[in-house]
Amino acid sequence: MLVVDEWHELLGNKRGVQLQLALARLRQWMPELIVWGLSATLGNQAHALEVLLHPGRGKLVQGRVDKDLRVDTLLPPSIERFPWAGHLGLRMLPQVVEQIDSSATTLVFTNTRSQSEIWYQAILGARPDWAGLIALHHGSLAREVRDWVELGLKQGALKAVVCTSSLDLGVDFLPVERVLQIGSPKGVARLMQRAGRSGHAPGRTSRVTLVPTHSVEVVEAAAAQIAIAERRIEARSAPQRPLDVLVQHLVSMALGGGFRPEELFDEVRQAWSYRDLTDDHWQWALAFVRHGGHSLTAYPDYQRVEPDDTGLWKVPSRRVALRHRMSIGTIVSDASLTVKFWAKGGSGRSLGTIEEGFIARLRPGDNFLFGGRLLELVRVENMTAYVSRATGKKAAVPRWNGGRMPLSSELADAVVEQLGAASRGRFESDEMRLVEPLLRVQMDWSALPTETTLLAEVMKSREGWHLFLYPFAGRHVHLGLASLLAWRMGQQQPLTFSIAVNDYGFELLSATEVDWLKWLTPELFSQNNLLQDVLASLNAGELARRRFREIARIAGLVFSGYPGAQKSARQLQASSGLFFDVFRQYDPANLLLTQAEEEVLRQELEVERLEQTMSRLQGRQLDIHQVKRTTPLAFPLMVERFRESMSSEKLADRIRRMVAELDKAAGPGGYQPEANASIMVERETAPKRKPRQTKDGTPRLRKPKRAP
Amino acid sequence: MSRMNPYQPIELAGSTLWLLAEKAVYWPEQQALLIADIHFGKAAAYRRLGQPVPHGTTDTNLRQLDDLLARYACRQLIFLGDFLHAPESRAPSTLARLAEWRAQHAQLEVTLVRGNHDRRAGDPPRELDISVVSEPLLLGPYALQHEPDPHPTHHVLAGHVHPAFQLHGRGRQRLRLPCFCIGARLSLLPAFGNFTGTMTVAAEDNWQIYVIGDGEVWPLRRPAPVRPGICP
Numbered sequence: 001m002l003v004v005d006e007w008h009e010l011l012g013n014k015r016g017v018q019l020q021l022a023l024a025r026l027r028q029w030m031p032e033l034i035v036w037g038l039s040a041t042l043g044n045q046a047h048a049l050e051v052l053l054h055p056g057r058g059k060l061v062q063g064r065v066d067k068d069l070r071v072d073t074l075l076p077p078s079i080e081r082f083p084w085a086g087h088l089g090l091r092m093l094p095q096v097v098e099q100i101d102s103s104a105t106t107l108v109f110t111n112t113r114s115q116s117e118i119w120y121q122a123i124l125g126a127r128p129d130w131a132g133l134i135a136l137h138h139g140s141l142a143r144e145v146r147d148w149v150e151l152g153l154k155q156g157a158l159k160a161v162v163c164t165s166s167l168d169l170g171v172d173f174l175p176v177e178r179v180l181q182i183g184s185p186k187g188v189a190r191l192m193q194r195a196g197r198s199g200h201a202p203g204r205t206s207r208v209t210l211v212p213t214h215s216v217e218v219v220e221a222a223a224a225q226i227a228i229a230e231r232r233i234e235a236r237s238a239p240q241r242p243l244d245v246l247v248q249h250l251v252s253m254a255l256g257g258g259f260r261p262e263e264l265f266d267e268v269r270q271a272w273s274y275r276d277l278t279d280d281h282w283q284w285a286l287a288f289v290r291h292g293g294h295s296l297t298a299y300p301d302y303q304r305v306e307p308d309d310t311g312l313w314k315v316p317s318r319r320v321a322l323r324h325r326m327s328i329g330t331i332v333s334d335a336s337l338t339v340k341f342w343a344k345g346g347s348g349r350s351l352g353t354i355e356e357g358f359i360a361r362l363r364p365g366d367n368f369l370f371g372g373r374l375l376e377l378v379r380v381e382n383m384t385a386y387v388s389r390a391t392g393k394k395a396a397v398p399r400w401n402g403g404r405m406p407l408s409s410e411l412a413d414a415v416v417e418q419l420g421a422a423s424r425g426r427f428e429s430d431e432m433r434l435v436e437p438l439l440r441v442q443m444d445w446s447a448l449p450t451e452t453t454l455l456a457e458v459m460k461s462r463e464g465w466h467l468f469l470y471p472f473a474g475r476h477v478h479l480g481l482a483s484l485l486a487w488r489m490g491q492q493q494p495l496t497f498s499i500a501v502n503d504y505g506f507e508l509l510s511a512t513e514v515d516w517l518k519w520l521t522p523e524l525f526s527q528n529n530l531l532q533d534v535l536a537s538l539n540a541g542e543l544a545r546r547r548f549r550e551i552a553r554i555a556g557l558v559f560s561g562y563p564g565a566q567k568s569a570r571q572l573q574a575s576s577g578l579f580f581d582v583f584r585q586y587d588p589a590n591l592l593l594t595q596a597e598e599e600v601l602r603q604e605l606e607v608e609r610l611e612q613t614m615s616r617l618q619g620r621q622l623d624i625h626q627v628k629r630t631t632p633l634a635f636p637l638m639v640e641r642f643r644e645s646m647s648s649e650k651l652a653d654r655i656r657r658m659v660a661e662l663d664k665a666a667g668p669g670g671y672q673p674e675a676n677a678s679i680m681v682e683r684e685t686a687p688k689r690k691p692r693q694t695k696d697g698t699p700r701l702r703k704p705k706r707a708p
Numbered sequence: 709m710s711r712m713n714p715y716q717p718i719e720l721a722g723s724t725l726w727l728l729a730e731k732a733v734y735w736p737e738q739q740a741l742l743i744a745d746i747h748f749g750k751a752a753a754y755r756r757l758g759q760p761v762p763h764g765t766t767d768t769n770l771r772q773l774d775d776l777l778a779r780y781a782c783r784q785l786i787f788l789g790d791f792l793h794a795p796e797s798r799a800p801s802t803l804a805r806l807a808e809w810r811a812q813h814a815q816l817e818v819t820l821v822r823g824n825h826d827r828r829a830g831d832p833p834r835e836l837d838i839s840v841v842s843e844p845l846l847l848g849p850y851a852l853q854h855e856p857d858p859h860p861t862h863h864v865l866a867g868h869v870h871p872a873f874q875l876h877g878r879g880r881q882r883l884r885l886p887c888f889c890i891g892a893r894l895s896l897l898p899a900f901g902n903f904t905g906t907m908t909v910a911a912e913d914n915w916q917i918y919v920i921g922d923g924e925v926w927p928l929r930r931p932a933p934v935r936p937g938i939c940p
Contacts, residue, residue: 464879498880511879586762652922658877663929
């Protein structure tokens with residue numbers, strides 16, 4: 001018998017596909033195998049059952065007692081100083097500390113690893129006496145550190161743990177009494193999962209407290225309570241025949257004693273995701289692991305897997321075997337370095353891993369936060385960042401380029417319902433009454449989005465011509481929609497747009513004049529040629545290229561290196577972006593490129609959700625407002641730094657304009673690459689610190705910096 | 709299509725150099741073509757290590773070289789390092805293709821200033837008839853090098869960095885383009901190879917930047933010195 005726990009966490013991703021393949025192999029050896037799948041938070045149980053047991057059938061067993069689940073919100077005492085944007089939310093720190101103090105054991109969930117580092121440090125700063133009683137847990141920390149934290153939780157030895165989704169699953173931490181969620185819960189299932197970490201036993205109440213970090217999240221909190229009460233749980237569906245996972249599986253099988261293609265083909269088709277795998281795709285995958293592609297573009301000096309005399313496919317090269325074993329898996333991260341304490345002979349303790357891109361921006365002597373410690377970078381060598389303990393205050397916080405989860409449709413709809421009610425003057429919960437003054441500002445300057453309207457705001461600023469649109473469909477769909485609209489407009493007139501998205505809406509910004517009112521017609525949102533136009537906008541943008549990163553890694557194109565590898569190994573690494581370009585230029589029919597495109601459509605842009613959104617938007621009244629100032633809803637988009645771009649202009653024209661602007665900027669004031677208005681507002685989340693004062697009130701002189 | 713600035717002539721250390729939009733430098737006085745970081749056989753090295761990379765990068769590199777040699781009268785061709793990418797780049801097919809190309813330009817004097825990749829990959833085979841020297845190669849007012857180390861008496865022309873510059877514009881627009889970096893004592897060439905990445909250089913390093921895009925070379929106005937003293 002085999003038990004798959006928390007099946008919903010795997011069902012919708014490539015790790016789940018690997019599990020399907022592993023199950024197919026096990027059933028090959030043992031056809032009578034009994035498989036159980038367990039999950040407490042699933043919107044589509046029938047699909048989950050089918051994928052797990054394919055091609056067999058099974059029974060659905062549902063518990064009779066509904067788990068008692070309480071959701072409440074930690075509200076700030078007043079809203080005045082509460083920001084519209086920002087992700088730190090440290091203004092809620094005193095209340096969070098108070099909550100931790102009043103319970104025996106608390107889990108503090110954050111949405112990103114950086115956020116967890118910041119919160120851990122802040123809580124410790126507020127309560128130094130909790131040193132040793134609170135801990136930090138996220139996926140980049142060394143295994144031993146995480147084990148220690150998990151053990152501490154089990155034994156009830158810890159007062160609080162600040163964590164990320166790394167603690168969503170796994171061991172049952174019985175003593176956990178309270179769960180806090182910092183920032184947006186993103187989805188109903190996810191919030192229920194996190195709530196379930198407390199009172200984790202039959203018959204006990206689970207409770208989660210939402211800690212909003214900006215005003216719209218207060219609305220989200222109100223919406224989440226209703227969505228959970230009505231059990232509007234998101235559905236998850238399994239990926240369809242991901243070729244990168246198949247390619248990896250073939251090499252793994254060749255390593256594990258070898259395979260015969262006809263037998264393995266039948267076995268692989270037992271996995272639900274590959275149930276419709278065609279012979280064409282299968283032959284392509286075989287050719288790919290053997291020659292690197294179809295025989296037409298065969299790469300003779302390349303071979304990962306070869307059939308032997310008896311027709312058994314094996315990996316002939318020990319080197320290839322070693323490399324493959326190092327990179328099995330479907331979780332993709334950027335090139336990362338091990339973080340170790342500096343000691344003679346490199347014998348220092350390992351703390352975890354950190355992205356190379358972050359370390360590259362630091363110099364020896366710089367401080368950064370990691371694993372809840374303030375560290376000083378000593379040196380970087382052999383893919384290891386050596387550190388020592390540091391003192392002082394100034395420190396950089398590492399960023400990890402993890403995927404950002406979109407707000408689910410279920411939760412987004414609930415948010416729009418709240419805003420719709422507010423627009424009709426109904427503020428029915430404590431949360432909504434708290435944000436009422438701010439929503440009134442939005443109504444005065446523009447309007448609130450509702451279930452029957454699509455709010456658009458157009459504005460002219462020093463930066464250019466802005467369009468803000470609020471479909472409330474999650475960041476992925478917004479990106480697809482924004483690229484699509486930008487592309488459609490660009491077909492009529494050469495334009496370059498900078499695109500910012502969040503879960504509530506998106507912004508299109510052009511440096512040259514755009515008559516938005518002329519463009520905003522129902523035709524712009526037409527569903528005719530939708531897929532074609534989305535594909536075209538995809539090729540014009542950067543998204544497919546970024547998606548290729550993951551596919552290249554799983555398919556074994558990009559190798560992230562051995563632990564402790566020498567520097568010369570780097571000469572054999574290239575970025576996936578470079579691979580993407582070279583494939584596009586020299587082997588455009590390569591199926592991995594096709595897969596990248598399909599995956600962007602399905603996952604990054606969620607094209608089905610995009611289609612649904614388009615048809616819903618068509619039924620809505622376009623509510624256009626010309627605004628003078630950035631409205632509360634537009635503000636977070638204005639200050640979003642991570643931006644996509646979409647251009648239909650000639651490259652030479654764009655260069656000419658930027659070079660001319662640079663000339664102007666270089667005039668009297670010298671060169672200032674980002675001297676514009678919005679950078680000023682961006683600092684809003686981190687208020688400028690006043691110079692520290694000495695006892696007599698005069699500003700303290702800064703110590704002169706050490707000479708390098 | 710006619711291009712406005714397929715090259716930019718500049719005065720540097722008392723001689724004239726043409727910065728070409730093909731990511732190379734032509735030196736009329738010496739009838740020399742300077743090429744940095746061509747990285748021949750990089751794709752072949754990947755294939756040898758079990759990573760499939762399509763064929764065609766070597767041919768494209770050679771075709772681009774041929775175009776330049778046809779357009780500008782060249783007596784000599786000088787590679788500023790990283791001619792071969794790795795030991796695994798010495799694949800028979802790659803070397804055969806290079807030999808064939810060399811035979812078509814038998815009159816041309818070809819020199820390689822050894823770079824960090826060449827030290828691992830080894831010198832090109834003798835039949836390619838390339839004279840190989842260690843850096844610096846002093847020629848006229850210039851020290852031709854791979855690594856951008858300062859030279860006491862000569863202006864350094866170097867590769868190694870694969871420089872690119874990020875342009876910023878109104879409306880939050882950005883463009884990252886390969887570039888030449890011209891300094892007071894040291895200048896950098898962009899990487900020529902078509903299977904090579906780039907590294908962004910900072911504006912405050914007081915370079916005169918020439919970006920390359922759409923077949924043209926675009927001079928940026930020399931920025932005011934922000935951090936004096938760093939100037940190379």
